Amino acid sequence: MILPGVRHPTDDTISQLYQKSYIKITNWKQNFQNGNKLAEILQYLHELCYNGCKKCGGDTVEPLQYEERGYLKEPFRLFHLADGRGEYIEYxxxxxxxxxxxxxxxxxxxxxxxxxxxxxxxxxxxxRGSIHRPVVAAGDYYERMILYIAPEYLRSLTAGDCDPSECFRRAQETFQYVYRDENGSRVRPLFQALAETIRQGGYGAALLAQAQFTELMVEVNRVVRGGHRVGAAGGDSKVISLLQYLNLHLTEPLTIDQLAERFYISKYHMMRRFRQETGYSVHGYLTEKRLLLAQQLLARGCTPAEAAVQAGYQDYSTFSRAYKKQFGRSPSADAEKEHDLQITTQDL
Structure with missing residues (x-):
């Protein structure tokens, strides 16, 4: 097994990684900001197809919103970084x-x-699959550790009634993502101990790192179960409600008309606010979420046809085209086959 490594980038490395601006202003956003009504109408017509119609469903998948650099080949990888980066990062x-x-x-x-x-x-x-981004003001220094975890490896550590992936499932089901290391919890020192083991290396380091990782995940789950959560400080309440609804009804047939009626908002205004807040169209958000769900189902042994239905697709050919466009390979190529998990250094 390749030992997960702690990366301490040099100034030159940081410059190479972060010199590129991640402020991606699309033509759609420019048109919206300039008040181009034609762009709004075209965007609305585009949104009407997000249920996956046979005519254009396979050709309307939006590209990923971030750059992919490297692969997560290890069960987990730990980064320790400190800088004062202040670029705007897209969801x-x-x-x-x-x-x-x-x-x-x-x-x-x-x-x-x-x-x-x-x-x-x-x-x-x-x-896995939660849209996110760091929010750091220009000049604000911050030091952090970031742990990337292969979902199937984490699930393999389940013993008895302890499933270490429960914390992520709870976060996604309850929409509570931030927790505080307090009241005697050991999350922070366990992070630091794991980093030190990986940094020092030596005899037994790989085995010790695995044990420390398991201990860390048990402690994280204890904190989550204890309810030491941090409340959200802001966000567009209407968009947050819409996001939560989409996640709860991800595989159900949905239309723009239904969503607008449910949330008492005009179609145009809803689509514009959603994109401004998340960087995605409603169609793009649903498509990527459904395709990622399908990929998970394939990895767990579902056939491509079963994965398509369970991910909310009513037409297999539409699903197959969208899947290949998003991941660069057909659903059948992913069936019961593990792939390296792509990671991005964009939000390190």
Missing amino acids: HYHAFHKIIILLAGKAGYAVEGERYELSPGDFVLVG
């Missing part, structure tokens, strides 16, 4: 779990539309 998601713990400084984090102000010791649970 994005991963195909693996992630925990971010703030060690020092000042930073915020947004998950599924809700924004949090972090204090040292707070940790963020970002489950």
Whole structure:
């Protein structure tokens, strides 16, 4: 097994990783800001197809909102970083779990539309598929550790009634993503102990790191079960409600008309606010969530046809085209086959 490594980038490395601005202003956003009504109408017509019609469903999948760099080949990987980066990062998601713990400084984090102000010791649970982004003001220094976790490896550690992936499931089901390391919990020192073991290496380091990782995940779950959560500090309440509804009804037939009526908002206004807040269209958000769900189902042994139905697709050909466009391979290629999990250094 390849030992997970702690990365301490040099100034040159940080420059290479972060010199590129991640402020991605699309033509759609420019048109909205300029008050281009034609763009709004075209966007509305585009949204009407997000249920996956046979005519254009396979060709309307939006690209990923972030750059992909490297692969998560290990069961987990730990990063320890400190800087004063202040670029705007778009919402994005991963195909693996992630925990971010703030060690020092000042930073915020947004998950599924809700924004949090972090204090040292707070940790963020970002489950596979949850859209998120860091929120850091220009010049604000912050030190953090970031742990990337392969979901199937985490599930394999289940023993008795202890499923260490429960914390991510709870975070996604309750929409509560940030927790505080307090009242005697050991999350922060366990992070630091794991980092030190990986840094020092030596005899038995790989085995010890696995044991420390397991201990850390047990402690994280205890904190989550204890309810030491941090409340959200802000966010567009209407968009947050819409995001939560979409996640709860991800595989059901949904239309723009139904959503607008349910949330008492005009179609145009709803779509514009959703995109401005998340960086996604409603169609793009649902498509990526459904395809990621299908990918998980395939990894667990479902046939492509079963995965399509369970992910909310009524037409297999539409699903197959969308899947191949998103992941670069057909659903059948992923059936019962493990792939390296792509990771991005964008929000380190």
